[in-house]
Amino acid sequence: MVTNTEKIRIQKRTYRHHTWSQMYFEHMLEQYAAEANLRLRAIASLPNLGVFSDEAHHTYGREIGQRLKRVRQTVDYLHENTDLICVVNTTGTPYYERQPLRDVVIWYGLSEGIRDGILKPVEGSIYAYDFEPQHADRxxxxxxxxxxxxxxxxxxxxxxPAKLAMYFPQTKDLGELRPVVEQTLMEMGYPTDVVLRNTSKSTQAEIDAFNRLNHPTRPTG
Known part of the structure; x- marks a missing residue:
C-alpha cells in the first residue's frame, strides 16, 4: 500500500461557514472528530504492519520541542493502535538547521551512489542559465x-522515446507558456501534438494519453 501523507495524516478540518449556529457547529465538530480519518483507521487494522516513510525530515521542525509534526503523530498513532513490525524512515535531507538528525542509523551519500553506479555522475553536465523572471519564455x-x-x-x-517533463507553478503559467512550447517545437520540426497537459483539469483523453507515456508508439515529448 502506497499513500500520500495528506490522505492519512491526523489533521483538523478547516471551517469557513460563519452562519452556522453554535449548536450545529459543535455537532459538526463532534461528527468530524468521530470520523478520525477512516483511511488511517483502515491501515491500523491491518495485521503485520510495517511503515516505510519517505522524506522523514518532515517529522522535524521549528516546534519539534513543543509539538510533534502531524506526520510524527500519525506514526505514533499507528504504533499505539497496532502491532507494528517496523518503522523505516528515509530522507535525502537528514539535517535540521544544518545539524544531522540524531536518529540517523544508516547513511548512504550521493558520492557513494555515483561511485557504485546507482546514480549518474554530474560532472560536465551542469549548465547555468541567467534569465530575468520576465523572460521565462526564453x-x-x-x-x-x-x-x-x-x-x-x-x-x-x-x-x-525519451520524454521531457516541465512543471509550472500555476495553471495560468502553463496557459501562458504552452504557446512558447508549441512554437519552439514547430521551429525544430516536431508536431505540437507531442505536448501533453496533466493537471487537475485534464480531460479523460489527456489522462488516457498520460497513462500511455511509456508505450513504444508514444511520440517524443
Missing part, C-alpha cells in the same frame, strides 16, 4: 532546444 525555449538536441533520437530499452 528559458522554456532554451530547455526544449537543449533537450531535443541531446535526446530527440534517444529511446528507452522498450523502444519508448
Amino acid at each position: 528559458f522554456v525555449a532554451e530547455v526544449l532546444r537543449d533537450f531535443f538536441a541531446a535526446y530527440g533520437d534517444v529511446t528507452l530499452p522498450n523502444g519508448a
Whole structure:
C-alpha cells in the first residue's frame, strides 16, 4: 500500500461557514472528530504492519520541542493502535538547521551512489542559465532546444522515446507558456501534438494519453 501523507495524516478540518449556529457547529465538530480519518483507521487494522516513510525530515521542525509534526503523530498513532513490525524512515535531507538528525542509523551519500553506479555522475553536465523572471519564455525555449538536441533520437530499452517533463507553478503559467512550447517545437520540426497537459483539469483523453507515456508508439515529448 502506497499513500500520500495528506490522505492519512491526523489533521483538523478547516471551517469557513460563519452562519452556522453554535449548536450545529459543535455537532459538526463532534461528527468530524468521530470520523478520525477512516483511511488511517483502515491501515491500523491491518495485521503485520510495517511503515516505510519517505522524506522523514518532515517529522522535524521549528516546534519539534513543543509539538510533534502531524506526520510524527500519525506514526505514533499507528504504533499505539497496532502491532507494528517496523518503522523505516528515509530522507535525502537528514539535517535540521544544518545539524544531522540524531536518529540517523544508516547513511548512504550521493558520492557513494555515483561511485557504485546507482546514480549518474554530474560532472560536465551542469549548465547555468541567467534569465530575468520576465523572460521565462526564453528559458522554456532554451530547455526544449537543449533537450531535443541531446535526446530527440534517444529511446528507452522498450523502444519508448525519451520524454521531457516541465512543471509550472500555476495553471495560468502553463496557459501562458504552452504557446512558447508549441512554437519552439514547430521551429525544430516536431508536431505540437507531442505536448501533453496533466493537471487537475485534464480531460479523460489527456489522462488516457498520460497513462500511455511509456508505450513504444508514444511520440517524443
